[in-house]
Amino acid sequence: MAFDRKRQAQAVLRGLRKLYPDAHCELDHSSPLELIVATILSAQCTDKRVNLVTPRLFKKYKTAAAFAAADDRTLEAEIRSTGFFRSKAASIKQMARALVERHGGLVPKTMEELLELRGVARKTANVVLGTAYGIPAGVVVDTHIRRVAYRLGLTGEKEPEKIERDLMAAVPKKDWIYFGHALIWHGRRVCRAAAPDCPGCLLNETCPKRGV
Numbered sequence: 364m365a366f367d368r369k370r371q372a373q374a375v376l377r378g379l380r381k382l383y384p385d386a387h388c389e390l391d392h393s394s395p396l397e398l399i400v401a402t403i404l405s406a407q408c409t410d411k412r413v414n415l416v417t418p419r420l421f422k423k424y425k426t427a428a429a430f431a432a433a434d435d436r437t438l439e440a441e442i443r444s445t446g447f448f449r450s451k452a453a454s455i456k457q458m459a460r461a462l463v464e465r466h467g468g469l470v471p472k473t474m475e476e477l478l479e480l481r482g483v484a485r486k487t488a489n490v491v492l493g494t495a496y497g498i499p500a501g502v503v504v505d506t507h508i509r510r511v512a513y514r515l516g517l518t519g520e521k522e523p524e525k526i527e528r529d530l531m532a533a534v535p536k537k538d539w540i541y542f543g544h545a546l547i548w549h550g551r552r553v554c555r556a557a558a559p560d561c562p563g564c565l566l567n568e569t570c571p572k573r574g575v
Contacts, residue, residue: 371516371569372533378566379545382553386545388494390414395470395495396462397421399480400430402487403454408445416445427468430459454482474500485524493540502530503543507550514554516571 379386389410392398397417404413420441424430430438438452445451458480462468470491471477477488486505492498502508504523508530512518518529534542553560559575561567 366516366571368517368529368533372530374569375515375517375566376534376538376542378569379542379549382565383545383548386541386548388490388544389547390490391417392495393421395491396427396430398495399458399470399483399487399491400455402490403458403482404442404445404451406451407447413445416442427459427462430455431463451482457481458483470495472496472498485527489527489543493543497540499536499539502527502534502539503547504530505547506556507547507554508543510556511546511550511554514559514570514573514575515566516573 388398390398390401390405391414392401400420401413401417404416423441424433433452433456435452435456438456439448442448442451442455461480462470466476472492474485474488474492477483477491478485483491485501486503489501489503492500493503504512504527509521509523509526512526512530517533518526520526520529530542531539549566550556553564561570561572561575564570
């Protein structure tokens with residue numbers, strides 16, 4: 364019998380809801396602006412590290428205009444511990460400037476408008492739309508989801524956009540936002556890159572363990 368990705372996705376969803384009924388974005392934020400900045404900072408950096416940096420940052424820069432006007436060297440120093448601080452600082456400033464000039468200082472609510480912003484690719488746009496606005500425009504694909512979705516047999520692709528297409532086809536749209544959060548939680552807590560805990564995994568019986 365051919366492998367049925369939709370059926371597998373339903374089995375995975377059932378398991379994830381038992382494991383992580385309250386799965387959510389783990390980047391601390393209180394507004395769409397804070398979330399988009401935190402997501403830019405999270406590139407090749409842990410959420411835990413970002414959450415150590417952002418409280419002071421968000422207390423100082425409360426608006427898009429404030430980020431746009433930030434001194435380059437000062438902002439770089441403030442986010443240095445997240446890595447790639449020069450490019451991230453440039454992305455934040457240019458993104459914020461575009462918000463001020465084109466969107467009245469507000470974070471837009473469409474994929475198309477978000478993708479026009481510096482430092483924003485589909486992953487960041489999906490995080491913002493899903494978490495800040497509750498809009499299921501797609502499925503977040505980060506390093507955890509790339510790994511776990513492949514192991515679970517939900518995709519055979521390697522490129523993020525192709526992985527996202529497979530997941531959008533297999534997972535009901537109403538579950539896209541939750542699914543992204545929950546799969547990331549599973550990748551961090553159980554299905555880790557170097558040492559997946561297959562014996563202790565609730566999804567063990569339905570997982571084909573591809574690449575493990």
